[in-house]
Amino acid sequence: MFKLMFLEWKKLKRHSVIGEVIIYWLILMFMPMFFIKMIMPAFGQSYASAIELNFFIQLGFILFGGSLINQVFIEEYKNKTISLSFRYPISRKKLFMAKVLFISLFVFLATMISFILTGLTTYLLDQVFPIINGQPTDSDISTYFSSMIIGSLIVPLIGFIPLFFFAIWKRETVPTIVCSIVTMQLPNFSSFTNFKPEFVIAVLCILGALSIYLSIKTAESVGEI
Template sequence: MTNLIRLEWKKLNQKTVWMELFIYMLILIFFPTFFIKVVIPAFGQSYAAAIELNGFIQMGYVLFGGSLINHVFIEEYKNKTISLSFGYPINRKKLFTAKVLFIALFVFFATIISFILSGLTTYLLDQFFPIINGKPTTSDMLEFLKSMMIGSVLITLISFIPLFFFGIWKRAVVPAIICSLFIMQLPNFSSFFNIEPDVVVIILSILGAISIFLSLKTAESVGEI
């Protein structure tokens, strides 16, 4: 399985993927500070509020996951190169599993790194240009670590929502990206429906898990048609 995951990386246009990741990192690392300073200063009332904000900002990696679905699945179908993969003496479910694991690992670790860098950047900028009241406590740090680990897992699952319908069944790039954009923003609009953002995130993560299950379940029947 490890070799199959490595193969998925080798097949990609690595410069394009690294450039996309760099752009996501650059934006999301500085966005918490910008948001507190310019958009809603109320999130600067405490580090606890800033940590909560940062968790929702990292939802941006759902869109990165959608981009990887395009690179790993849709482009291979469009270019017919997936036929070569299906020619390997390995069942298609295992190949799909390797693709899913590759995307999951990439999104998960990218989100973890972004959490750490955005947290450090926000703290350091706050030392020079105070925007957050008080100082981070031990409780805040533990909450940040909790938010980082749980958030990265949930974001990774949510990023797979477009996989089954738009990635494998319809193989449609634009709808898959639009779906990711919509999903990424959905927790921010949960208040209009009187639903807690955390509840929306949990529901979305369940939908992502279902999308993965259906993708692997139908790997043999969907084939290369």
């Protein structure tokens, strides 16, 4: 399985993907302080509030997941290179599972690094330009690391929502990306409904898991060229 995952990495446009990840990191590193200063000063009342804001900002990596789905699945269908993979002496279910695991690991690591970079940047900037009230407590630090682990796990899962229908079934890039954009924004708009953000995120995680299950379960039939 690891060899198949490594093969997916070798097939990627690596310079393009690495450049995309760096852009995400650079943008998200400064987003919490920008939002607190310019848009949502209420989140600067404490580090606990800033940590909550940062969690939702990191959901932006759901879009990166959609970008990887496009490269790992859709582009291979469009340029017919996936037909070569189908000739490997392995089942298509195993091949699809390797692709899913590769995307999951990549997005997980990218999100976790983003949490670390954003946390350090927010703290250091706040020391130079005090915006957040008070200083982070031991409880805040513990909460942040918990948020980092949970966020790094749910972002890849939610990111797979467009996989089955838009990527494997329809094989369309634009709807896949649009679905990722809408999905990452839904928890932020939960305040306009009667649903709590946690409930929305839980539902999105279930949909992501269902999309993965259907993609692997039907790989032999839906995976046809």
